[in-house]
Amino acid sequence: MIKTRNRKHSKKLLSLLMLLTLLFTMLPTAAFAEATEEEKLAAQQKRDELQQQLREIEERLSAIKDDVERAEEKANSYADRKWIVTQQIDAIQESITLKEEELKLRQQELDEKKAAQQENYELFKQRLRAIYMTNDTSALSTLLGASSFSEFLVRAEVMRQVSEHDTQLIEQLKKEQEEIEAAQKVIEEELASLEEDKEALAVKQSELAALLQEANSELSTAEALEEVTQEEYDKINAAFKQADAELDAIMGTGSDTIYGTGEYGWPVPGFTYISSGFGWRTLYGQPNFHGGIDIAGSGIYGTPVVASDSGTVVRALYYTTGYGYHVMIDHGGNNWTVYGHLSSIAVSYGQYVSKGEMVGRVGSTGNSTGPHLHFEIRLNGTKVNPLLYL
Numbered sequence: 001m002i003k004t005r006n007r008k009h010s011k012k013l014l015s016l017l018m019l020l021t022l023l024f025t026m027l028p029t030a031a032f033a034e035a036t037e038e039e040k041l042a043a044q045q046k047r048d049e050l051q052q053q054l055r056e057i058e059e060r061l062s063a064i065k066d067d068v069e070r071a072e073e074k075a076n077s078y079a080d081r082k083w084i085v086t087q088q089i090d091a092i093q094e095s096i097t098l099k100e101e102e103l104k105l106r107q108q109e110l111d112e113k114k115a116a117q118q119e120n121y122e123l124f125k126q127r128l129r130a131i132y133m134t135n136d137t138s139a140l141s142t143l144l145g146a147s148s149f150s151e152f153l154v155r156a157e158v159m160r161q162v163s164e165h166d167t168q169l170i171e172q173l174k175k176e177q178e179e180i181e182a183a184q185k186v187i188e189e190e191l192a193s194l195e196e197d198k199e200a201l202a203v204k205q206s207e208l209a210a211l212l213q214e215a216n217s218e219l220s221t222a223e224a225l226e227e228v229t230q231e232e233y234d235k236i237n238a239a240f241k242q243a244d245a246e247l248d249a250i251m252g253t254g255s256d257t258i259y260g261t262g263e264y265g266w267p268v269p270g271f272t273y274i275s276s277g278f279g280w281r282t283l284y285g286q287p288n289f290h291g292g293i294d295i296a297g298s299g300i301y302g303t304p305v306v307a308s309d310s311g312t313v314v315r316a317l318y319y320t321t322g323y324g325y326h327v328m329i330d331h332g333g334n335n336w337t338v339y340g341h342l343s344s345i346a347v348s349y350g351q352y353v354s355k356g357e358m359v360g361r362v363g364s365t366g367n368s369t370g371p372h373l374h375f376e377i378r379l380n381g382t383k384v385n386p387l388l389y390l
Contacts, residue, residue: 040314043247044349050240051319057233064226071219078212085205092198096191103187110180247315260309260331264389265355267308267339267375268362271297275372278385291383292338292376301343301371304358308337308377308390313351313359323374324366327359334381340374341365 266272275296280289307329314336315328323340327347330336343363347353364371377386 040250043250047243047247050243053236061229068222071222075215075219078215082208089201096194099191106184113176259311264308268295268373271300273297292374293386294372296372300362303362305339305360306356307353307359310355313347316345316349319366322366335379338376341368
């Protein structure tokens, strides 16, 4: 019993919801069924004014985005150049460190040579002092103390060689000292040159850092302006969509007068390929309900688009998004057709067109992925599958 009552209760709720849905669906039609021409023109003017504002903001936003892009490129360029200079400074610093180590080794080697030279020089001076103090008698005694002439010659040669050795040793030490000092001077000059290069690069690094800071400031300003302008665009776009929906409701109700034949003809003679059908699909990675059919084909761009049935033009507008250039024809009896993404419009608001008369040419304006005609049939305010009526 409880299950039966629940089922009956559920059926009643479902019926009530369906009735409410039907009533709310009919409300726009009833509300705008008696809209005057003045009201329609006012609604269209409001929508056109908002679209004009959108166009102006889009132009500003596009220019600001270009400024942001240029600022980003400038900042990235300065950042890259600063990074390169920093790498060059690091490389020079590494070279300076190596040169300083080399100079340190040279200095150590020079100190050792100087110490050896000083030691030998001191020994040499001691011998000279000894000779002087003895009035050279020791050397003479050494020579006269020889037991034979041959020994005398040997002693004399030894003394000569000792003297020559002392002299050569000092000269060699002097030569090595001069070579070390020359190498040391070269290293010092190289170090001085590296330090100059490092200082010049440090100045350049500081200049680039200042330019980078300025570029980042410009980028921040441009991004802030882009954000504010985007918010302004979103606000106007929301108002535009609302005005567009109101205009669509007013224009889309049609009139009681029957203008058309009730039979819908093919809107693009000679082209029958349908690139996207009626119903749900995926567009730009998002679920999207397609309220019409897309007629495409090779060479279709610029092809004449004709009225599917006779009627009065209630919309001949340009959208920066959505349908782009498009035409809406009222066929009477709350039925009408829509022709979207046109490259040009051949009719104007309020104009009567006969079935088969050209209303525009195929294009790719608005939200379009390529040249095609978006074609809709709306019966009693509802989008229906055109293939069931063509």
